[in-house]
Every structure is written in C-alpha cells, then in structure tokens.
Amino acid sequence: MRKHPSTGEPIPRRFIREVICEHNDEPVLSWDWGWGVSANPYLSFRIRSGASGDRIRIRWVEDNGQIGSLATSVSSQGAPEQPTDSTQSTSQRTPETIAMKSSLVAACILTFGASGFSHAADDITPADEPEPGQVLFETHGCSNCHGTDGVHPEAKYVPILRGKSADYLLKQANAIFSGADGEGRAHFMHDQFCIGETPDEGCYPLPSALALREIADWLGGAVEPAGEARTPRGLSVSAAQAYEQLQALGERALFIDIRTRAEVAFLGMPTDADANIPYMTAGNFDEWDEAEQTFKLRPNSEFTARVGDLVQVRGLDQDTPIYLICRSGSRSAKAANILDLAGYRKVYTITDGYEGAKAEYGPRKGERVVNGWKNAGLPWSYRLNKTAMYWDL
Structure with a gap:
C-alpha cells in the first residue's frame, strides 16, 4: 500500500463510481477532459456564466460508499464576459466555458487512479497509484467523460488517446502489469467504461483486446491491426x-x-x-x-x-x-x-x-x-x- 507523500500514512485504494461537478452549488451544464498545447491537462466546465473567484466543487462516490469532494476557485482562460443587464436571471445568461488549473485537473485525474499530484490541490487526500497486477475493466457513473490517459507522478502526462490504435491501448495496459520504467501507466476512460485499480493483487480481469478495440472505436480512432x-x-x-x-x-x-x-x-x-x-x-x-x-x-x-x-x-x-x-x-x-x-x-x-x-x-x-x-x-x-x-x- 502506498503512503502519503507528506505524512507517511498508508493510503487506502479507492475506485470512483460517480462524479458530480458543481458551480456555486449548482450542477454545471456539462464538463469534459482536455489537453493543452503543452500536454498539460485541463478540466473544462460548461456553465451559464462565471468569473474568477467563483467556486467549483467536484464530488465523487467511492466504491465503499464514501463521498469525497474537492473545492477550488475558478481560473478562467480570459475573463468571461458578464451580462450587461444586471437584472438578467441566471437561467437567461449565455453559457460560458471555464477551464480549471492543471493542479486541480491532476487532482481530479488522480481520483480515477491515474496520477499522484492531488496533494497539491485543496480538500483531497491522494488516492493510491496503479501498481503492476492491479487493474480492472469497470463501469462508473461518469458522464461526458472522454479519453483520458494519465501516468505515474515520476513520468510526464501523455496526449489524449483519440486516434490511437487498439494495439497502442493494449501495450499501455500491459505496461501497468510489467511495471517497466518509462512506460505510461495508462488509465483509459470513455463514458461509463474505464480501466482502474482492483483491490487485491490476486485479481487479473484485464479487458480483452476485443474490449480495447471497442474502446478505441469509442475514442474516435480508426482501429487498424499492426504489421502482418x-x-x-x-x-x-x-x-x-x-x-x-x-x-x-x-x-x-x-x-x-x-x-x-x-x-x-x-x-x-x-x-x-x-x-x-x-x-x-x-x-x-x-x-x-x-x-x-x-x-x-x-x-x-x-x-x-x-x-x-x-x-x-x-x-x-x-x-x-x-x-x-x-x-x-x-x-x-x-x-x-x-x-x-x-x-x-x-x-x-x-x-x-x-x-x-x-x-x-x-x-x-x-x-x-x-x-x-x-x-x-x-x-x-x-x-x-x-x-x-x-x-x-
């Protein structure tokens, strides 16, 4: 079991079943993962209107039934345009897209078992990292989630998986088991399907190559066999x-x-x-x-x-x-x-x-x-x- 980087306390393994994103205590219109020009991850929210200083809260339900949450202030890419009519109701405002800081997104990705940076964000305890022999094809309640591939903290983030072949996905999944240095310890997600950690080392239900080919289709990539x-x-x-x-x-x-x-x-x-x-x-x-x-x-x-x-x-x-x-x-x-x-x-x-x-x-x-x-x-x-x-x- 991993230990907390600051306190040294053991970190229990967790698996996320459901995610809820809120803007100022109201559900966001939609949210999505993305990657910046420098391969920095971000989490974008579709909200009715917002400004720097607004509060974004992310809540999740873990497999043991416990509820976790993370809260932070909005950091917008450019100041969102405010409505000119101060009497205009919230429901009538033009939707805005807000992009969160990478530190927050890294924390969010961690809750899905893909990274180890969440201690840099507020109100969250780092979850365990993937280890060889501990991955599982599972379902969760995440909606509007698209291809996300995270790695261990000692490695850099890798690009989004759109367009990757099934052979690439399978290689990344195998890397989790092999524990090879320099290989991406991958986490694949699309709507209600993801590869996450299992609670014990005796479990080996990795998705088949067939499942990975279907995931590749969902991610929008042309699935082509390799070589011969x-x-x-x-x-x-x-x-x-x-x-x-x-x-x-x-x-x-x-x-x-x-x-x-x-x-x-x-x-x-x-x-x-x-x-x-x-x-x-x-x-x-x-x-x-x-x-x-x-x-x-x-x-x-x-x-x-x-x-x-x-x-x-x-x-x-x-x-x-x-x-x-x-x-x-x-x-x-x-x-x-x-x-x-x-x-x-x-x-x-x-x-x-x-x-x-x-x-x-x-x-x-x-x-x-x-x-x-x-x-x-x-x-x-x-x-x-x-x-x-x-x-x-």
Missing part, C-alpha cells in the same frame, strides 16, 4: 464485430474458417462458418518448424480456387463480403491479401481469430484466453458439419 495483420484495403474486424455483421448480411456474405483440418477437428469451429478451406496445410506432419517449435505448415496451393468454387456454388461474386478466421489473426490477413490479388474486393480478416492471443501476464500467462471467437462467447461447436469440411479432390 494488415490487409491492402484495411478491412479488419474483431470476432464480435464479424458475428454482428454476418448476422445482418445473412446469405449475402461468406464466412470461411481457414485453419487446418486438424485444428478444426480437435478445437471445434464457429457454427455459422460456411466452410473450412485451409490457407495452410500440415501435410503428413513430417516436417518440423524450429522457430515456432511445432510442425511446419505449407501453403495450400488450392486455396484461392476452392474459395472461387464456394463463391460460384453460392451464386455470389467477387464483390461479396468474405470473412476469414484463423487461430489468432495472422494467417487470415495473409489469406485476405491473396484473395485481394485474385480480385475479391471485400475480404475481411478477423483480427483476434478463433482462439485469440496469448496472455502475457497473470496466472494464465501463455494461454490463449485474451480474446478471439471462443473467448467472446460466440457460437462454436466440436460437432462439425460434414458438408462444410475440406476434402481432397
């Missing part, structure tokens, strides 16, 4: 997104499992897949891949032709949306590239695949429990459809 997972047309979806889109498209799309027959036989298959057409084959399992420490896979020379046969049998064409799924998203991207070269213009790679990525931390490190079709709870079965299987011709 990219496709020429940038057509990539998560398993959950693919399932939703396939349900909507029905017979106007194809869903192809491109894993090997052995993978399908022993690990099951999405129940809605139209066919298993392997992109790679294991042959007779007579070659060893030293780098991967497993049996070597060979490209399936009939892959493109077999996809073409399926398209023709279904009465579709090369503009048909085709969704490819492999184990974890690598082979499906490569297969999408091959089909794109063959003239298929709407080939989607399912980025997290059937089994998903391996956990890099926690008690299940090395297991494929992070994301993917199965981990997302989407329909699959060990019972296979004979007509959808891949047969040698």
Whole structure:
C-alpha cells in the first residue's frame, strides 16, 4: 500500500463510481477532459456564466460508499464576459466555458487512479497509484467523460488517446502489469467504461483486446491491426464485430474458417462458418518448424480456387463480403491479401481469430484466453458439419 507523500500514512485504494461537478452549488451544464498545447491537462466546465473567484466543487462516490469532494476557485482562460443587464436571471445568461488549473485537473485525474499530484490541490487526500497486477475493466457513473490517459507522478502526462490504435491501448495496459520504467501507466476512460485499480493483487480481469478495440472505436480512432495483420484495403474486424455483421448480411456474405483440418477437428469451429478451406496445410506432419517449435505448415496451393468454387456454388461474386478466421489473426490477413490479388474486393480478416492471443501476464500467462471467437462467447461447436469440411479432390 502506498503512503502519503507528506505524512507517511498508508493510503487506502479507492475506485470512483460517480462524479458530480458543481458551480456555486449548482450542477454545471456539462464538463469534459482536455489537453493543452503543452500536454498539460485541463478540466473544462460548461456553465451559464462565471468569473474568477467563483467556486467549483467536484464530488465523487467511492466504491465503499464514501463521498469525497474537492473545492477550488475558478481560473478562467480570459475573463468571461458578464451580462450587461444586471437584472438578467441566471437561467437567461449565455453559457460560458471555464477551464480549471492543471493542479486541480491532476487532482481530479488522480481520483480515477491515474496520477499522484492531488496533494497539491485543496480538500483531497491522494488516492493510491496503479501498481503492476492491479487493474480492472469497470463501469462508473461518469458522464461526458472522454479519453483520458494519465501516468505515474515520476513520468510526464501523455496526449489524449483519440486516434490511437487498439494495439497502442493494449501495450499501455500491459505496461501497468510489467511495471517497466518509462512506460505510461495508462488509465483509459470513455463514458461509463474505464480501466482502474482492483483491490487485491490476486485479481487479473484485464479487458480483452476485443474490449480495447471497442474502446478505441469509442475514442474516435480508426482501429487498424499492426504489421502482418494488415490487409491492402484495411478491412479488419474483431470476432464480435464479424458475428454482428454476418448476422445482418445473412446469405449475402461468406464466412470461411481457414485453419487446418486438424485444428478444426480437435478445437471445434464457429457454427455459422460456411466452410473450412485451409490457407495452410500440415501435410503428413513430417516436417518440423524450429522457430515456432511445432510442425511446419505449407501453403495450400488450392486455396484461392476452392474459395472461387464456394463463391460460384453460392451464386455470389467477387464483390461479396468474405470473412476469414484463423487461430489468432495472422494467417487470415495473409489469406485476405491473396484473395485481394485474385480480385475479391471485400475480404475481411478477423483480427483476434478463433482462439485469440496469448496472455502475457497473470496466472494464465501463455494461454490463449485474451480474446478471439471462443473467448467472446460466440457460437462454436466440436460437432462439425460434414458438408462444410475440406476434402481432397
């Protein structure tokens, strides 16, 4: 447990469930996080009218039911224009935007577990800082909150997360567990979703990469897979997104499992897949891949032709949306590239695949429990459809 920087007293861990912002004891019209030109954070309030010296109070409800509060005077960016008619009622005044001092905002961010500077502000005790192994995907009652990324006090603030890819978000989340020096100990927030601290070290419910991709969407950033997972047309979806889109498209799309027959036989298959057409084959399992420490896979020379046969049998064409799924998203991207070269213009790679990525931390490190079709709870079965299987011709 962390200690107070001044008194040395232990600081209990807290998690914020609800936030209320008030201007002179009246609820503000709205409020939002932002970042200045020097990457200094600020908290902006939308109020009916205000001036320096007005009081802003922020109250929050913690997970244990306790209520905390922080109060400070308004510091405006430029003097807000006052109404010319002194008899004008408060409700008739023109709304103003007030930006708070960075010290106040740092304190507010801390209450969400992202920083350690709150002792510089009034009426608040610093909450604990994130520590390796103590993060949780949780909900809270914050409204009008947008992407916020805070770091430990020994590091500088990092820019807002708008436009960041899911891979970036996942890397930052992993940094919390690794405790690597110089990495941002990230706190992600959007409306009612955030990553915050857990009360004990035995808890490892980090959000899946799927959840992080959804967060990236909420933050307004284009979610693109990195490196070999990219496709020429940038057509990539998560398993959950693919399932939703396939349900909507029905017979106007194809869903192809491109894993090997052995993978399908022993690990099951999405129940809605139209066919298993392997992109790679294991042959007779007579070659060893030293780098991967497993049996070597060979490209399936009939892959493109077999996809073409399926398209023709279904009465579709090369503009048909085709969704490819492999184990974890690598082979499906490569297969999408091959089909794109063959003239298929709407080939989607399912980025997290059937089994998903391996956990890099926690008690299940090395297991494929992070994301993917199965981990997302989407329909699959060990019972296979004979007509959808891949047969040698």
